Amino acid sequence: MKKDKYWLMGPVYDALSWVFAGNAIFKCKCSMLTPEYLKPGDKVLFAGVGHGKEAIYAAERGAKVTVVDLSEAMLDKFREGIAKSGKNLDIRVIHNDIFKFEEFGEYDMVTGNFFLNLFPESMVADVLAHLIKLGKEDAYVVISDFAFPQGNPLAKLFKNLYWYTAILIFWATTGAAVHPVYDYRRYMIEAGLDMQDEKHTEVLGIDAYTSFLGKKVKAKV
Numbered sequence: 001m002k003k004d005k006y007w008l009m010g011p012v013y014d015a016l017s018w019v020f021a022g023n024a025i026f027k028c029k030c031s032m033l034t035p036e037y038l039k040p041g042d043k044v045l046f047a048g049v050g051h052g053k054e055a056i057y058a059a060e061r062g063a064k065v066t067v068v069d070l071s072e073a074m075l076d077k078f079r080e081g082i083a084k085s086g087k088n089l090d091i092r093v094i095h096n097d098i099f100k101f102e103e104f105g106e107y108d109m110v111t112g113n114f115f116l117n118l119f120p121e122s123m124v125a126d127v128l129a130h131l132i133k134l135g136k137e138d139a140y141v142v143i144s145d146f147a148f149p150q151g152n153p154l155a156k157l158f159k160n161l162y163w164y165t166a167i168l169i170f171w172a173t174t175g176a177a178v179h180p181v182y183d184y185r186r187y188m189i190e191a192g193l194d195m196q197d198e199k200h201t202e203v204l205g206i207d208a209y210t211s212f213l214g215k216k217v218k219a220k221v
């Protein structure tokens, strides 16, 4: 078994995101887990779940949740979170590389939260295509991540500084790829998703995080 790249980050990941963003990251990750898009009994997949409080939240809302993560250190924290909830939740935990997880066409919603940003640009379209394939033919695909740097020059500067601070910490501790913020909306459109919603979460009055919801378009017969 390869060394767990998150051995250092695993135990402190959520505490660090709290220092970095307060509740904003959690809020962003839950922003599409609403009655409009998530019904009790829906099968939801969280790719690279990490500590995954949002996956626990989805299960509390009645979803049948599957989480996949490559890091045992992250999954230990996730399991702690389930135990803390004290509830009997429908959650399946899978320790695996998302690329080796091939339950294609199974999920009503597939989420990649702060996940695509781990990969170099040359891989992003392939990772997204894999996530899309895991969804049913009319599945929702949700991508939440750092906001694309746009707006006035000050907002752009803030968003770039915010992003590069985060990615440099991840580069140093986990070997993540260093790159500009990806244009997730463009990737989702190029992957053929019908973009249906976009929610912004602010930090210090600036929309620092975005959650995108796209829907797979049923193949015409």
Ligand SMILES: C[S@@+](CC[C@H](N)C(=O)[O-])C[C@H]1O[C@@H](n2cnc3c(N)ncnc32)[C@H](O)[C@@H]1O
Pocket: 006, 029, 047, 048, 049, 050, 051, 052, 068, 069, 070, 071, 074, 096, 097, 098, 099, 112, 113, 114, 115, 118
């Ligand atoms: C930056 S963290 C994000 C965690 C969580 N989704 C969140 O938003 O807080 C990225 C997670 O992806 C996991 N990961 C990285 N590469 C992976 C892969 N190829 N397959 C599955 N999980 C992976 C890491 O172990 C880590 O838990």
